Amino acid sequence: MIIEFCDAHRAGVIDLWRACGLTREWNDPDLDIDRKLTDGHPFWVIENGGRVIATLMVGYDGHRGSVNYLAVSPEHRGQGLGRLLMGRAEGYLKARGCPKLNLMVRTSNAEIRGFYQALGYQLDEVVVLSTRLIADP
DSSP states (O other): OEEEOOGGGHHHHHHHHHHTTOOOTTSOHHHHHHHHTTSSSOEEEEEETTEEEEEEEEEEOSSEEEEEEEEEOGGGTTSSHHHHHHHHHHHHHHHTTOOEEEEOOOTTOHHHHHHHHHTTOOOOSOOOOOOOSSOOO
């Protein structure tokens, strides 16, 4: 069952993100969670036996939706949890009139690119540029 994040999930979420290789030394996952909790859009988790086994953050800027931190524990992959979370995100965004959902995948993550392609996502001819505005401690 998909539920909203609460602070009791924090340690389990961070452990899951680390197990899935989603954290980076320059990003503080605690701060990422704190920042997410201020935007008014969903942050969902799935638990199994009190343990966080999947997560997904949704964003929407009025034109494009976004998905971040889709994570499914390695031992629970292949059970449809990622597909379930993505379906929920797409439904949430569509209900708000969002015409397009964008997501970023690291070029090194071929497994997840295949997952998204199986859901109908395609590679756009764009380049993502970024700059760091605030350095996490």
